[in-house]
Amino acid sequence: MQLFVTLDPSAQGQVQGLCGNFNGLESDDFKTSCGLVEATGASFANSWKAQSSCHDKLDWLDDPCSLNIESANYAEHWCSLLKKKETPFSRCHLAVDPTEYYKRCKYDTCNCQNNEDCLCAALSSYARACAAKGVMLWGWRERVCNKDVDACPSSQIFLYNLTTCQQTCRSLSEGNTHCLKGFAPVDGCGCPD
Structure with missing residues (x-):
């Protein structure tokens, strides 16, 4: 349901697609692959379909x-x-x-x-x-959304503060190669201490 993307500043203005173009201007984030700026989220998303056989997303104009x-x-x-x-x-x-x-x-x-x-x-x-x-x-x-809390694999526990530097064999053995500075913690399943 969610995707969080963190890009290095050197990528500024070098990307395009559903997550915008990372140029610091929100007004042109709905730019299509053809270079047009769409007015609605649905038409913008439809312009980036990977397969033309996929159904178009419809705009909801009403609440x-x-x-x-x-x-x-x-x-x-x-x-x-x-x-x-x-x-x-x-x-x-x-x-x-x-x-x-x-x-x-x-x-x-x-x-x-x-x-x-x-x-x-x-x-x-x-x-x-x-x-x-x-x-x-x-x-x-x-109180809410607690089904995910009990859905972790048996080797993991639910945490509210997952970062890119968790207690995993990979992160412990490879040190800082996978740790992003300033990464906001997310909740989900992770390794216990």
């Missing part, structure tokens, strides 16, 4: 939550955790304003076939933004 009251209620109930004071997310409100994340959470959750996966990706995005600002949201998955 997807207005199409299904059950999805709207589900999205409101769980996405509102981002704004509430008595949740683990509140520890980050001063560092990262949850307003846009809340809006995106509701939109994505209502617009998704598997509501829970999209909800969890949206909440995880806020947690990662907080981690990038130095605010770790320990335990936020205890």
Whole structure:
């Protein structure tokens, strides 16, 4: 559901595709392979299809939550955790304003076939933004999105602070070759100490 890309500054302006062109201008990140700038996310994504036989993604011009009251209620109930004071997310409100994340959470959750996966990706995005600002949201998955916590292979445990330098045979034997400076921690399965 999510992909985080960290590029070396030397790649600035040297890339193109679905993640933008890394030139520092958000206004032209929807540039197609032909050099045109698309107005909507769906038309931009469609322009980068690897196989022409893949179905086009359609633009949603309406609020997807207005199409299904059950999805709207589900999205409101769980996405509102981002704004509430008595949740683990509140520890980050001063560092990262949850307003846009809340809006995106509701939109994505209502617009998704598997509501829970999209909800969890949206909440995880806020947690990662907080981690990038130095605010770790320990335990936020205890109330919601906790199926991933118990889904780790038997040799791993669920961690809230995975980085590129985990306790693995590879990272311990090869030292700093795989460690990225400034990499914001993510949650997921990793090796225990």
